[in-house]
Structure formats: structure tokens, C-alpha cells
Amino acid sequence: MTTRDIVFIALFAAIMAALAVFPPVMLPLLGVPITAQSMGPMLAGGVLGARRGGLAMVLFLALVAIGLPLLSGGRGGFGVFFGPTAGYLIGWIVAAVAIGWMTERVWHRLNYLTACAICVAGGIGLLYAVGVPWSAAVANVPLSAALIGSAPFLPGDVVKALIAAAVIVTVRRSYPLIPRSAATSR
Amino acid sequence: MLSDLHVPGNSPVHRARPGVKLALLAVFCTAVFILDDPLVTAMSGALVALGYAAAGLRPRHAWTSLRPALWPLVIVFLAQLVLADAGTAMFVTGRFAVLILAASLLTLTTRAVDLTDSLRVGLERLSPRIPADRIALAVSLCLRFIPLVRTVLEDIRRAQWSRGLERRPLALLVPLIVRTLRTADEMAEAIEARSVE
Numbered sequence: 001m002t003t004r005d006i007v008f009i010a011l012f013a014a015i016m017a018a019l020a021v022f023p024p025v026m027l028p029l030l031g032v033p034i035t036a037q038s039m040g041p042m043l044a045g046g047v048l049g050a051r052r053g054g055l056a057m058v059l060f061l062a063l064v065a066i067g068l069p070l071l072s073g074g075r076g077g078f079g080v081f082f083g084p085t086a087g088y089l090i091g092w093i094v095a096a097v098a099i100g101w102m103t104e105r106v107w108h109r110l111n112y113l114t115a116c117a118i119c120v121a122g123g124i125g126l127l128y129a130v131g132v133p134w135s136a137a138v139a140n141v142p143l144s145a146a147l148i149g150s151a152p153f154l155p156g157d158v159v160k161a162l163i164a165a166a167v168i169v170t171v172r173r174s175y176p177l178i179p180r181s182a183a184t185s186r
Numbered sequence: 187m188l189s190d191l192h193v194p195g196n197s198p199v200h201r202a203r204p205g206v207k208l209a210l211l212a213v214f215c216t217a218v219f220i221l222d223d224p225l226v227t228a229m230s231g232a233l234v235a236l237g238y239a240a241a242g243l244r245p246r247h248a249w250t251s252l253r254p255a256l257w258p259l260v261i262v263f264l265a266q267l268v269l270a271d272a273g274t275a276m277f278v279t280g281r282f283a284v285l286i287l288a289a290s291l292l293t294l295t296t297r298a299v300d301l302t303d304s305l306r307v308g309l310e311r312l313s314p315r316i317p318a319d320r321i322a323l324a325v326s327l328c329l330r331f332i333p334l335v336r337t338v339l340e341d342i343r344r345a346q347w348s349r350g351l352e353r354r355p356l357a358l359l360v361p362l363i364v365r366t367l368r369t370a371d372e373m374a375e376a377i378e379a380r381s382v383e
Contacts, residue, residue, distance in 0.1 A: 014331030077293035
């Protein structure tokens with residue numbers, strides 16, 4: 001891990017924090033506000049790769065845990081890890097690592113479609129695979145009920161995955177970071 | 187903008203070592219979950235209330251820590267009401283409230299700096315192989331980056347607004363990432379040139 005890696009990890013943890021104050025987009029049909037923050041794990045994984053992307057999420061959540069109000073809506077502090085939706089926060093780490101890992105695998109032939117597939121699989125599939133059973137377990141509700149409860153966020157998350165994929169592909173063109181890191185860290 | 191949620195004070199709860207508070211919190215929350223009993227939850231709720239009183243915190247502070255979790259809690263309450271009964275709904279929701287309030291007590295009475303310091307010391311003691319100085323570097327860099335990224339985002343938003351592009355997420359995110367990555371690269375070079383490494 002070079003100084004450059006550490007600086008990038010710190011940067012993406014900070015970008016996560018900035019996404020919390022990004023103007024929320026309203027979904028026209030459902031009226032569910034979608035905040036930009038959950039795009040962070042996709043961007044971190046897709047731009048930095050598995051290792052640095054995952055560590056950026058760990059750093060961000062550590063800063064939240066020590067009491068900085070960096071989650072959207074100004075939430076923060078140790079308490080957020082004990083709420084019913086804490087699984088999604090932990091899921092961000094899993095999602096960033098998975099998206100980073102998949103992006104590294106297809107880096108040389110990454111296009112918008114593969115990036116979309118990666119973001120949907122990691123940022124929605126895996127994220128929900130952690131978050132839904134977690135909230136079912138801590139809230140004592142059956143899995144199906146937790147799944148229904150998370151359904152309103154699905155359309156927004158799909159939109160975010162599509163945007164994140166476009167960002168990843170565009171940034172790759174002007175600022176490719178993954179191959180160089182693969183050469184130095186392995 | 188980057189103030190933590192700490193409420194200054196000089197009570198025994200404030201003065202207790204952050205590491206001790208963290209360990210107590212871990213034991214407390216695990217116990218509440220494992221024992222899984224309404225009576226235990228009620229008692230631990232009383233214990234948390236006692237902790238808030240001992241720290242000289244007002245109900246207003248408890249409310250500010252609970253308020254962000256309000257909607258998820260209401261949803262959980264309603265789900266339990268439908269799936270089980272009112273008693274279970276009260277128990278499950280109450281347990282969340284107790285756990286969140288207990289964890290917030292740590293945040294409210296401990297400065298973020300002290301928590302980071304004790305975390306660093308704890309990590310160093312845990313294993314000499316953990317690069318504690320690098321973790322400290324990452325934390326301080328991130329604290330520096332947060333206001334920077336927000337400023338850059340505001341700049342880009344103004345620029346794209348003048349082009350009529352302020353509603354296009356791509357027109358904001360791509361320049362934000364590319365521009366801050368460049369800054370990060372320069373910063374990494376500066377750090378290495380000064381041999382902070």
C-alpha cells in the first residue's frame with residue numbers, strides 16, 4: 001500500500017461524505033427521495049478497485065462511528081450501527097469490494113453494459129443480500145416482510161447503479177487507476 | 187460543518203476512558219440482544235437513562251440521537267403490529283431505542299479525537315503489524331478532504347448551472363471525481379517528497 005493508495009482511500013471516504021449533501025432526486029412515480037450517498041460504494045469500487053474501494057468504505061464508516069454526522073440527513077455516531085437498517089451500511093463495504101473485484105476482472109474490456117451489470121449485481125444484489133436478512137434478524141420480522149420493506153428503494157437504486165456505471169466508464173477513460181494498482185499491490 | 191456530535195461536559199461519564207466506554211457498550215449491546223427479554227430490555231433502558239442523567243444530558247439530547255432513526259423504527263413497529271402483536275412491537279422497537287441511545291451516549295460524551303486516539307493505541311497494542319500510523323494518516327487526510335470535496339462540488343455545480351447542466355448527475359460527478367483525483371495525486375506526491383512516508 002503506497003502513500004498514493006492511502007490518499008485515494010481518504011479521498012473516496014470524503015466523496016462519500018460529500019454525496020450526503022448532493023441534491024436528492026425525487027422519483028417521479030413513487031415520491032421516494034433518492035439520496036446520492038449509496039452511489040459511493042459503487043464509485044469507490046469501480047474507480048479504485050476492490051482493496052482501496054473497500055478500505056475507503058471502512059474508513060468512512062469508522063468516521064461515522066466516532067461521531068461525525070456524515071450519513072445523509074446528518075446521521076452519525078455509534079448508534080447508527082444498531083438501527084434496523086445497519087446491515088446496509090456494512091453491506092456498503094461488501095458491495096465496494098465486490099464491484100471493485102469484478103471491475104478489475106473485466107478492466108480491459110469494460111464498457112457501459114458490463115459496468116451496469118457489475119453495479120447492479122454488487123450495489124443492489126449483494127447490498128440487499130446483506131441488508132435484508134440483517135434487518136429481518138434484528139427487527140424480528142420474516143425475510144419476506146423485510147424484502148417488501150426494502151422494495152420502494154429498488155427503483156432509485158437501479159437509477160443510481162446506471163448513473164454510477166456511466167461515471168465509472170467515463171472516469172476510466174480519463175483517469176484509469178486500476179491496472180497500475182494491480183501491478184504495484186500484487 | 188465538520189463538528190462531531192459531542193456535547194462537552196465534565197461528568198464521570200465524560201471522563202471515563204474511551205476504550206472502557208467502547209468495551210462496556212459492546213458488552214451491554216450483546217447482552218441485550220442475547221438475553222432477548224422484555225424485562226431485561228426495560229431494565230437496560232433504565233440503565234441508559236441513568237447514564238444520560240449521570241452525564242448531565244437533557245432529554246433533548248436523547249431525542250436528537252433517536253430522531254434520525256425514527257422512520258425505520260415506526261416501520262418496524264407497524265410491521266410487528268401486523269405480523270405479531272402490540273407487545274412484541276413495543277419490545278422490538280423499544281430494544282432498538284435502548285441500543286441506539288446507549289451507543290449515542292458514547293458519541294455524546296466522547297470527543298471524536300479522543301476516540302480516534304484510543305482506537306489507534308488499541309490497534310497498536312493488538313498487533314504491531316497493524317499500520318497504525320498509516321490509518322492515522324488516512325483519517326487526517328479524509329478530514330481535510332471532506333471540506334475540499336464539498337467546495338469543489340459547489341464550484342462544479344455553479345459552472346454546470348451556467349451551462350444549464352446542473353440537473354445532470356454525470357456532469358457533476360465525473361468532473362468532481364477527476365478533479366479531486368488529480369488533487370489527491372498531487373497531494374500524494376507532496377507527502378512523498380517531504381518523506382512523511
